[in-house]
Amino acid sequence: MNRQQMLSQVEDIIRHTLKQPDVCIFEQTTASDIPGWDSLSHMTVMVAIEAHFNMKFSFMEMISMSDIGSLLDTISSKQ
Amino acid sequence: MLQQIEKHLSSSDRTAFVINDESYSYLELKLHVDRCYYFLMQHPKLALVGIIARNNIQTYAMLIATVLSDCGYVIINPANPPERNEQITSESGISVVLGCCIADASLLPAYLQFIALPSLPSPPHEVCYTHPDSSSIAYVLFTSGTTGKPKGVCISKANLEALLHSLAKLPLQVTQDDRVLQMFDLSFDGSVLMLFMSLCAGAAIYTVNPDRIKYLEIARLMHSHKLSFVFVVPSVIGLLKPYLPSILLPDVRTFIVGAEAVSYSRLQSILPCIPNASVWNLYGPTEATVCVMAYQMDSNVTNELHNGIIPIGKPMPGVMHLVVDNNLAICAQGEIGELYVGGEQLCQGYINAPERNSIDFILYNWEGQAQRFYATGDLVYVNEFGNYMYCGRRDRQVKIQGNRIELAEIEHHAQAFTDCDAVAMVNELDGVLSLYLFIENYTGTEADILQHLSSKLPAYMVPRQIINLSHLPKTDSDKTDLQQLTKELLIRINK
Secondary structure (H helix, E strand, O other), X not given: OOHHHHHHXXXXXXHHHOOOOOOOOOOOOOHHHOOOOOHHHHHHHHHHHHHHHOXXXXXXXXXXXXXXXXXXXXXXXXO | OOHHHHHHHHHOOOEEEEEOOEEEEHHHHHHHHHHHHHHHHHOOOOOEEEEEOOOOHHHHHHHHHHHHOOOEXXXXXXXXXXXXXXXXXXXXXXXXXXXXXXXXXXXXOOOOEEEEHHHOOOOOOOOOOOOOOOOOEEEEEEEOOXXXXXXXXXXXXXXXXXXXXXXXXXXXXXXXXXXXXXXXXXXXXXXXXXXXXXXXXXXXXXXXXXXXXXXXXHHHHHHHOOOOEEEEOHHHHHHHHHHHHHOOOOOOOEEEEEOOOOEHHHHHHHHHHOOOOEEEEEEOOHHHOOOOEEEEOOOOHHHOOEOOEOOOEEEOOOEEEEEEOOOOOEOOOOOOEEEEEEEOOXXXXXXXXXXXXXXXXXXXEEOOEXXXXXXXXXXXXXXXXXXXXXEEEOOOEEEEOOEEEEHHHHHHHXXXXXXXXXXXXXXXXXXXXXEEEEEEOOOOOHHHHHHHHHHHOOHHHOOOEEEEEOOOOEOOOOOEOHHHHHHHHHHHHHO
C-alpha cells in the first residue's frame, strides 16, 4: 500500500468515526483542524485505525504523533 | 507572597516557562511583564482589563503584570463563541482588552479598545513594582449560570494572597527546582493555582499546547520533560488508562487531582506510574479562590471511601467551614449537609449580580461573630478521621473535565431555540463524563440544535449527542422522570 492509499483509508476512517463525511485530510492536518476531534473522539479514531490496519499503538507512539503525517509514518513503520 | 514573583523576575535566569517546547527565563519574561506593567501604571484608572488568552509568553506576562499592579484580568477565550465573549466583556464592564497580535482585535466588539502587547513602548527606565492595593481585583472568572448567562466571580488580590499563604502552611510546596504542569485553560481557576504557586517559588511552568490532544500532550510533557509537580483532572487518568501499564514517571514528586470527584479506583490505576509521588486531592469552589480543602492520600484511604470517592480532606489554614442542614442548623459529625465556606479567600461576590449574591452568600455566626459564608451547593459529611467526604450536589451542577456546568444553562439555550422541552444529562463514556441532551418532539434536525448551542456555549458545554423523543417520560407528579431518562440514555449509548 502506498502512502496516498494509506492517507485515503485514514481519511475514510476519520470521516466515519467523527461523522464528518466531507472532511479532507492532508499530511499536515492536526486534530484541531477537524471539528469534533477532541480527547474522547481521539480514542475512538485511534481504536478504529488500529483495528483497520491490524496493529496496536504503544504509549510512545501515541504521544509522538502530532499530525496525520506522523500517524502515517507510525502505521508504515509497523506494517 | 506575590512579592516573591518580583524577586524572581528581577534576578533569575532560571526557566520560567516552557511553551511549545521553547524555554523562557524569568528575565525574558520580565521584559514582557514590564511592558504591560508600565502601560497599566500609566493608566491607573483601569481596574480591570480583558486578556485574550493564547498559549504564549505574552499572555502569561500580561496576567502577571495585572496581578502585580492595581488592575485585574478577565480572560477572553478565542475558542468561545463571540456571543459568549461579548456577554463576558459586557458583564465585567471592561473597556480595554490586551492581546498578543493585532489580528486578535477582530474577536472583539468595536466599542472595546484593543491593545496589542508588542505595540506598547518599552519602559524608559527600570520598572519598580509597587505593592498592589489588596482590595483591588486580581481576576474575574466566569462560570456557568442557571439563567443562561455566565456569572463573574470577582477575586481580589487579598483573596489570592490568602490562598498562597494558606498553601504555604501545607506540606505541598513548589520549589525552584520543580518542573510544573499547567494543563488548565486560563479561564479555569486551576491555572491560577499552578501559575502563582510556581512563580512565587521560581519554578519552571510547562504549558499544554491547546492544538494537540490534551491528555496525550500532558502525558508527553510529564514523560519527556520529567515533570515533578503535576495537577490533573481525574478524567485525564481515565483517558490514559489503556497506556498506564507502560508509563513510568519516577520524577513526579507531587501529584494533585481535583476539580471533580475523585474515585479511588481511577486514582489507584495511576499509582504504579508515579512511585515517588505524594498524592493530593484539592477541593474548592471558584468563589473561595481555587481550593479550601486538601487531602493527602495515605494508606488509610480505603477505609475512607464514600461510594468509591476519596475524601476531599480537611479545611486549609484560615478557611471557615460549616456543614448545615436545610434549616441552616449545624450537622453532627457523620450527618450529610451542605458545605458553607468562608474566610479571607472568600470573594466579594459575583459581578453585577446583587440578587444572586444575596442567595449564595450569607452571614452566619462563627465563633461569636457574624461572618460571610458561601453556600457551595456541595453535600458533604465529616468522617471519623475528621476528613470531609463529598456526597454529591444539592442542585444540577456538574463538572466535566474540571469545568463547572449548570445543566440548566444548556437547557435554557436549547429550549429557547427549539421551543421544545429539553433535559441535559451526563453519563460516563470510556471513562470520561459526557453531556447529552434529550429534546421533546423536535421537528428540525439535531445538527441545527448542535450548531445553535455551539454559537452560544463554550465547546465543553455542547452535548455530545442530541436524543429526540416523542415524549419525555413523566413521574406521577408530572415532573420529568430523570431516572427513566437515565435508563433511556444507557440504552442509546450502549447500542
